[in-house]
Amino acid sequence: MNLHASFLKRVGLENSGQVQFEDLERILKAFSLTIPFENFGILDNKKIPLTAESLSFKILEQRRGGVCYELNPLLYYFLTENHLDVQLIQGTVYNHAEQKWSLSGTHAAILLSTDSSSYLLDSGFGTNVAQKPIPMNGEMTESATGKFRIREKSTSEGSHLLEMRLDSEQQDSWKIGYAFHADRPLNLTDLYDIQAKIHDNPDSPFNKKPLAAMRTETGVKTLSEASFSVTEDGRTEKHPLSAGEFQKMAEKEFGLQGLL
Known part of the structure; x- marks a missing residue:
């Protein structure tokens, strides 16, 4: 399918033709400011197909968000359509609160290759x-x-580590975001396995309470069932x-309508 124009419209960018590597920073930033990370579909037990058509309908047309196995595949389909050399890869997030790896192999990201x-x-x-x-x-x-x-x-969870020093935490040392396998491309069957784990596994962090989060120009905003931060x-x-404010805040701050 052709999702180029609708993707750029959803993230608020002008359609200037085929995407080049130099455009990616602008696109990734716009994505982070317009499409929320949210788990409402999981709480509704809606295991949608992870195809370009289905993800386009949910995120671009219905203007919803999603979690990693929806957001990154949508970006992957968009970049593939623009003839960039990308593949989906699998990772495991590190849980710093418990000082251990989270549910194994349940993060999806993208590896992009250029000539050099x-x-x-x-x-x-x-x-x-x-x-x-x-x-x-x-x-x-x-x-x-x-x-x-x-x-x-x-490590037990991959060949590489994503390490980060987040401005929101004002930390001076590097910490692990997640481990990933750089040499193991994900296919659609693998994505469905991730989806099943996130939906059904008792250790999943996303199948218990509602969450929406998004970057802003100056920080982050986060919505839970009890508070907005x-x-x-x-x-x-x-x-x-208070009771009844959750839906209003989801609509006002994240553009999410008719959730619960």
Whole structure:
């Protein structure tokens, strides 16, 4: 299908023809500011097909968001349509609160190759998205989110680590975002396996309570069933929600209608 024009319209960018590598930073930033990371489809137990057509309908036409196995495949289909050399890859997020790996193999990201270099792309890592390609050679990249780098290190969960220093946490040391396999492309069957785990596994972090989160020009905003939070310059303002306010806030701040 042709989703080029509708994708650019959804993220608020002008259609200037075929996308080039130089356009990716602008596209990734726009994606992070317009399409929320949200799990409402999971809570409704809607296991949609992870095809270009289905994801386009949900995210571009219905103006919903999604989680990693929806957001990054949509970006992958868009980039493939623009003849960029990309493949989906599999990873495992590190849970810093519990000091262990989260549910194994349940993160999907993108590896992009050019004539001279390779890069990690990710629009599905909640608000911890780099908003630009991250070089696979270990070179640090920096954005409004923080600093990011890739380190080649073999672990039980992959061949490489995404490491980050988030501005929102005002931290001085690198911490692991996730491990990933750079040499194991994901196919559609693999994506459905990730979808099933996130929907059904008791250890999934996304099948219990509603969540919506998105980058802003100056920080992040996050919606839970009990509160709406805005973080700017490392400072967070948290606003409790009364009964009935959740849906209104989802519509006002994230453009999400008719959720629950």
